[in-house]
Amino acid sequence: MSSSHDVVVVGGGPGGYAAALYGAAAGLDVALVEKQKLGGTCLHVGCIPAKELLETAAVYRTVAHADQFGIATGSPEVDMAAAQARKQKIVDQLHNGVGKLLEGRKVTLIDGWGSLGPDRTVSVSGGESGEMTLTADHVIVATGSVPRMLPGFEVDGQRVFTSDELLSITDLPERAAIIGGGAIGLEFASMLADLGSEVTVLEALPRILLGADDDVVKMLTRAFKKRKIEIRTGVAVTGCRHSGDGVALDIDGDDPLNVDAVVVCVGRRPFTDGLGLDDAGVETDDGGYVVVDEYCQTTSPGVYAVGDVVRTPQLAHVAFAEAIVVVKHLLGESPAPVDYDRVPWAIYCHPEVAFVGHTETSAQEAGFEVATSVHRFIGNGRAMIVGETDGLVKVVADRNDDGTGGRILGVHMVGPWVTEQLGQGYLAVNWEATVPEVAEFIQPHPTMSELFGESVLALTGRALH
Template sequence: MIPTAEQFDLVVIGGGPGGYSAALYAASAGMKVALVEKDALGGTCLNRGCIPAKAFLETAAVHRHVAHAAEFGIEAGAPPEAITVNFAVTQARKQKIVAGLVGGIAAMCKGRKVEVFNGTGRLGAGRIVTVSLNDGGSAEITAPSIILAAGSVPRLIPNFERGGPIMTSDEVLDLDVVPARVAVIGGGAIGCEFASTFADLGAQVTILEGLPKILPGLDNDVANVVVRSFKKKKIDIRTGVSVTGHTPNGQGGTVVQFGDGETLEVDAVVVSVGRRPYADELGLDGTGVKVDERGFVVVDEFCRTGEDGVYAVGDLINTPQLAHVGYAEAILVVKQSLGETALPVQYDRVPWAIYCHPEVAWAGPGEEAAKEAGYDVVVAKHPFKFNSRAQILGETEGLAKIIAEVGPDGRPGRILGVHMVGPWVTEQLSGGYLAVNWEATVDEVAEFIQPHPSLTELFGETVLSLTGRNFNG
């Protein structure tokens, strides 16, 4: 132990969701906390991910509403194709939202007496964290508990270096115009959100995905709804293709080469092939912290590394790259630091949400995954097209699907998975999430009363149908 190192109860390296939530949660429990962040507080989620991307998606939603206003009796005075998008205003609005939230985190840190070190933290032997401060100075801090929460960065692919029309999810969020023609490389959750955004704003969008289908891992019924909707938006989905390179066209755009000699001329390329853990600047020399061949910090189910008192959370470890998973891991670690009972995160039951249009949300395994896991299952699914609130909204695409385990009596029993696609399903999942995580049975959840008219009625009716009786559908 270096006597000159400033002492804390907890030191957190990284100010993203896992890091700042750990710092604030620990401080609320009375711990003396230091938080090290070299960039803006909030990390990828707040500054270059979830929040700005959803701000863009909301602009796309407003565009859709205006385009269909006449269906509601609102005469906007111009045909839908004449609607203009001032994306510079969209960008300014997004920046205002982000700045407000970043400021809010800073204010909470100050209010709870979390000491924020603006710089890069490197962990060395004896749980000493050396901080290279952004102002050119340095500091040494230490604590009985250290949390590594350095986050992740976009993965890159050969022959697609950042610059000009080639963007990752970082750069695309700085656009102040809507490109006319966009290629999205990668058909996962992030890629589909960007494809949905730009298509709804009038761009010609092509998704290039190497796997046989977009949104791999989703329940097939849910994924098929998204594919049909995307095709209605005229999104060109190319699956099972490899992207090999591109050639700038001299006009600010580029020609992408893919598949078997195919080409596609576009104004912008969004490389969206996932994110890699960012352990690059953590140091770790002289410690028992291990990094695997994929760059993840190795931890056990309690987020403990190989170094006593050192933990890792969030995108830095090989768990679902979701901000709310980072929050849960932060609480898990802080409870251990406080000597309290802590239960590992049940990663197979966490809530998932994709904010494309139509939205997707789920908890627990889909039908195919449940069967592959050896469960004897029964399934019920109901479409939104018969839901009164969905018809009022004019958003009838989608369905709710429940996967239940067959009980000893041969009837549907425990609810294993709840999968939804359609209007505002990301806001409707909580009931399904609770059902899955409380291991509730179909009969138990069928007793819950859903408000009418509401979108959540569809979840209730789908569960009710598994009892063998129903009054709708």
């Protein structure tokens, strides 16, 4: 069996289904090949389930401290089975929604594994759609990623986990070790600590959360310490051994760490297993990522790649943006390539972290004379009202001769709900707005977003508070 289409998308995660939806909206005949569930890692074992369980942790934390607001309650208890059921209900609703959107746009959905061949052909096998060959004017590879593992660690979903397995746990460990101090590791550390686990974060690098400003990292580290989350940096974990009912982690130059569960969060690798990239003339780099140009074109004419399978930030919203660029490009339009240095980042630990653009250090390294402004949530009325005052907003700007701020280069936040507050900072950085321009905007009161306005206003040389 064979069929021909304008575009064949291989992979149904955020990059894949976004490319299919956007291409179909432009009138293209699109086929999407996926063997697993539509929605990919983000929907099923990533963004959505992780944030749902983090919200469960937030509710538990709120109830546990309700007496501070004059609400008398007993000690809350965690019912992980109920939390998992709620999580799954949300995932299922979103999964069904993606399928209905694709069907509504007349995208041809094909169940099976896709393998690339020469001349933009895709062979499909192993699924309910049967074996077939698809041909297309353009092929988009969007097969995503899978967790990286460490040598000597065997995932069993009982004592040793990756993010995939941890998001389905029904029993909370008393003691947990998180290997990796990036976004995923910190979110899991925060969630487990809120729900009652004793948590240790082990990071091989000298600091956690690369990409965030130093002031943000320092504030987050202090906040974690207050919550009794131990962060150990510069740590080399050399082995993992089952010990009684738990796990013993061998640490270079230190005593073993004994815990009930270990979560490996050392990044994700591109998933290209059995994809046939060599047969299609698609080049990969030494890390297995598909090599693309600024428009996500591979080395094979007419073949594109988006999302985690390419060496760009592994974020669903980046995959969405790349998908739009690809469709516009194959239509002959002139899209602006994604500016990866100005991508918004959001980490949903407690307190939350959000940032975009240059840090103070990276701006200086890029040759800018820098002016910065830092304001803390401890003086913000709305933060006081909700009882969440740990955190700060830092604005990094190009410095004028008089010491005031010029163009806004970066915005870095840590604190309550900052993932929902980054929007105006993102717009400022990406529109290359200046401090005087942004300072004119009125911030509603009382809101947490006032802190961004205060930080920008201070860079004019005339602070309000």
